[in-house]
Amino acid sequence: MPAAFNFSASPFDCLDAAERQLVRDHVDIAEFREGETVLGEGMAPAHLYVLIEGHVRQFEGEEPLAIYGPDDCFDGRALMAGRVSGRFVAADEVRAHRLDKDAVTRLICGNATFGALLFADLSGKLGAISGWQGQHEMQSLTMARVGQAVVRPAHFVDASTDIVSVVKLFQAQRTTHVLVRDTRSEPPRLGIFTTTGLQRAILGGTPLSQLPVGELANYALVTVRPGDHLFDALALMIRHKIHRVVVAEGGHIHGILEQLDLLSFLSNHSYLITRQILEARDLAEIGQAARQITRLIGILHRGGTRVGLIAQLVQELNAKLFERTWELIAPPELLANSCLFVMGSEGRGEQLLKTDQDNALVLRDGWQPPADLAAICERFSQALIDFGYPECPGGIMVRNPVWRLAATEFAQQVRRWLLVPDAQSLMRLAIFLDAQPVSGDTALLEHVRGQLLQLAVDNDAVLARFASAVQMFPEGGHWWSRLFSIGGQPPEQLDLKKAGLFPIVHGVRSLAFEQRVAATGTAARIEALVAAGRLPAELGTDLLDSLHFFMELRLRIGLDALETGRSAGSGIDLHQLGSLERDLLKDTLGVVKRFKALLQRHFRLDAL
The missing domain is CATH 3.30.460 (Beta Polymerase; domain 2)
Known part of the structure; x- marks a missing residue:
C-alpha cells in the first residue's frame, strides 16, 4: 500500500486487527485534478473513498450539499444502494484511498458499529457510538483519586480532654471521630478517637468527665495521600478492618475519608453532594458542594455518561x-x-x-x-x-x-x-x-x-414575532463551507450556541408556547409536540440528538478551558474536530436547517 491507512479516523477506528488487515489487502490510491468528477450521478460505485489530501464537494443538481476533507470517507450509502444520487467533484488536488466494495460489504456484515457510522442516520450513528463507548463508562470511577471524594474536615483535641467534652464536640460538629494530639509522649504522637472508643469508655466504669480521651485513642493511624486511588484506600480499610483513614501529605492533615463516603462516591457521587448541601450550616459549606458539582461533571463526562443524564x-x-x-x-x-x-x-x-x-x-x-x-x-x-x-x-x-x-x-x-x-x-x-x-x-x-x-394562541402575529428570533443569527452562506479550510485559509470558529443550540431551543419553545405546553425542558417539549402531532416524530428524534451533540461539544470545550485556566466561550475550533465529529456536525447542522425551514413555513416568518 503506497500510503499508510489512517485507522484512527472514523469509522475505521472501531475495527479489530483482522478487519484492519482486510482493509490493507483491498485498498489502493487514486488521484484527481481540481474540478474532476470523482463520482457522477447515476454511476454504480465500486469503491469507498477515504481522502488523504484535498477536498471533495458533493452536489445535488447544482446545489452543494457537503464538503469532505482529509480522513473523511464517501459515498458508503451509494455503494450499498448501487447508484450515486449526486455528484462528487474535486475542489482542489485530491489524493484518496479506494477501498473496494467487497471489502466494505464484509466489514459492514461483520461489524455493526462500522456499518452504523458509515451510512446510518444521525440517531443511528449516535446510538452506535453510545454502545461502543458504554464499556468505558465506569473507567473514570475506578481511577478516581482520594482528593476527588468527600474528605471530611479533621477536628483536633488534646489528649487530656475528657470524654464528655469530646462527645459534646461530636454533637456540635456532627462528626463521629476526632484526632487526638498527645504532646506528653516522646516524640509527640497523633491518634484517633471514634464512637467505637466511646463504647469502651462507657463500659470501663470510669466517670466520663474524668476520663482523658488520650487513654482510649488509637495511635496506629492509617494514612493515604490525596493523589492515591480510591480503590487503594478501600483496600487499606479492608486490610486493617477500619472504617476511615486519615488523608495527609507532607505533614499536613487534609481530613478524614470515611468508608461510607468512599463507597457512596463510587456508586453515587450525587448522593454525597446532596448530603453536603442539605447538611450545610453556612454558605461556606455550600460553596464546597458547588465545587464538588463541577468535579462530578468532569468525572461523569470522562466516564462516558450521556450528556442528557x-x-x-x-x-x-x-x-x-x-x-x-x-x-x-x-x-x-x-x-x-x-x-x-x-x-x-x-x-x-x-x-x-x-x-x-x-x-x-x-x-x-x-x-x-x-x-x-x-x-x-x-x-x-x-x-x-x-x-x-x-x-x-x-x-x-x-x-x-x-x-x-x-x-x-x-x-x-x-x-x-x-x-x-x-x-x-x-x-x-x-x-x-x-x-x-x-x-x-x-x-x-x-x-x-x-x-x-x-x-398563547390569541395573536398569530405576536407568536410569529416571538418565533422569528431563530433567525437572529443568519448562516452567512453554506454552513458546511466553514467546516474545512480550503486554499490555505485557517478554519474559523463555529459558535455552537448561535448555529445550533439557540435555533433548536427557541424553535421548540415557540411551538410549545403556541400549543400551551407547560413543560420547560426542550426534550419534554419535543415529546409533547410529537405526541400532539405538531412535530414529525423523526424530526423530533433528530432535534433531541442534535441538541445533546451540541451540548456535549460545549461541555468538552468548557472542561478543557477549566483544566487550562482559560475562559470558555461557545465557539469551537473546527480544525480540532475529528472526522467523526465533523460528520456528526454536518448532520446536526443539517437538522437545524430543516427545522428552521419548518418554523419559517409554520409561523410564516417571510411575511415579517
Whole structure:
C-alpha cells in the first residue's frame, strides 16, 4: 500500500486487527485534478473513498450539499444502494484511498458499529457510538483519586480532654471521630478517637468527665495521600478492618475519608453532594458542594455518561443548592410567602457547567415583604456569584427589582412582554417560559405562568414575532463551507450556541408556547409536540440528538478551558474536530436547517 491507512479516523477506528488487515489487502490510491468528477450521478460505485489530501464537494443538481476533507470517507450509502444520487467533484488536488466494495460489504456484515457510522442516520450513528463507548463508562470511577471524594474536615483535641467534652464536640460538629494530639509522649504522637472508643469508655466504669480521651485513642493511624486511588484506600480499610483513614501529605492533615463516603462516591457521587448541601450550616459549606458539582461533571463526562443524564443530574443538584442557600439567607416568613425560581438553561434542565444566573422571585399578593428584602436578595445573588455562578449581564437576578414582584404585578408584567413585543420584552418572555421553581410556594409561579399560557394562541402575529428570533443569527452562506479550510485559509470558529443550540431551543419553545405546553425542558417539549402531532416524530428524534451533540461539544470545550485556566466561550475550533465529529456536525447542522425551514413555513416568518 503506497500510503499508510489512517485507522484512527472514523469509522475505521472501531475495527479489530483482522478487519484492519482486510482493509490493507483491498485498498489502493487514486488521484484527481481540481474540478474532476470523482463520482457522477447515476454511476454504480465500486469503491469507498477515504481522502488523504484535498477536498471533495458533493452536489445535488447544482446545489452543494457537503464538503469532505482529509480522513473523511464517501459515498458508503451509494455503494450499498448501487447508484450515486449526486455528484462528487474535486475542489482542489485530491489524493484518496479506494477501498473496494467487497471489502466494505464484509466489514459492514461483520461489524455493526462500522456499518452504523458509515451510512446510518444521525440517531443511528449516535446510538452506535453510545454502545461502543458504554464499556468505558465506569473507567473514570475506578481511577478516581482520594482528593476527588468527600474528605471530611479533621477536628483536633488534646489528649487530656475528657470524654464528655469530646462527645459534646461530636454533637456540635456532627462528626463521629476526632484526632487526638498527645504532646506528653516522646516524640509527640497523633491518634484517633471514634464512637467505637466511646463504647469502651462507657463500659470501663470510669466517670466520663474524668476520663482523658488520650487513654482510649488509637495511635496506629492509617494514612493515604490525596493523589492515591480510591480503590487503594478501600483496600487499606479492608486490610486493617477500619472504617476511615486519615488523608495527609507532607505533614499536613487534609481530613478524614470515611468508608461510607468512599463507597457512596463510587456508586453515587450525587448522593454525597446532596448530603453536603442539605447538611450545610453556612454558605461556606455550600460553596464546597458547588465545587464538588463541577468535579462530578468532569468525572461523569470522562466516564462516558450521556450528556442528557449529566444535565438532568446537575439540574437536581443545583436546585438543592439554590434552595438551601435561600433557606440560609431568607427569613422563614419570606420562604412561606414567595416562590424562588430559575430560568433559561437552568430552568430547562440543560445547564452543565456554571453559566450566568437567571433567577427571580414572585411574592404572595397582599403580603408585606420585609423592609430589607432588597438586601436579602442582594446577598443571595452575591452568594451564587461566590459559588461560581456568574452575574447575569442582563440583570436577570433577584437583586433586580424587575425580577421580584407580587404575583398579580408579575403576571401583568409578563402580559406586557407578550403584548408589547420589543426585542427586550421578547427576550425576557422567552427566559420566563423556562421558569422552574426551586423553593417556596410553587402555586405562585404557576399562577403567573397560567395567565401567560392562556394568551398563547390569541395573536398569530405576536407568536410569529416571538418565533422569528431563530433567525437572529443568519448562516452567512453554506454552513458546511466553514467546516474545512480550503486554499490555505485557517478554519474559523463555529459558535455552537448561535448555529445550533439557540435555533433548536427557541424553535421548540415557540411551538410549545403556541400549543400551551407547560413543560420547560426542550426534550419534554419535543415529546409533547410529537405526541400532539405538531412535530414529525423523526424530526423530533433528530432535534433531541442534535441538541445533546451540541451540548456535549460545549461541555468538552468548557472542561478543557477549566483544566487550562482559560475562559470558555461557545465557539469551537473546527480544525480540532475529528472526522467523526465533523460528520456528526454536518448532520446536526443539517437538522437545524430543516427545522428552521419548518418554523419559517409554520409561523410564516417571510411575511415579517
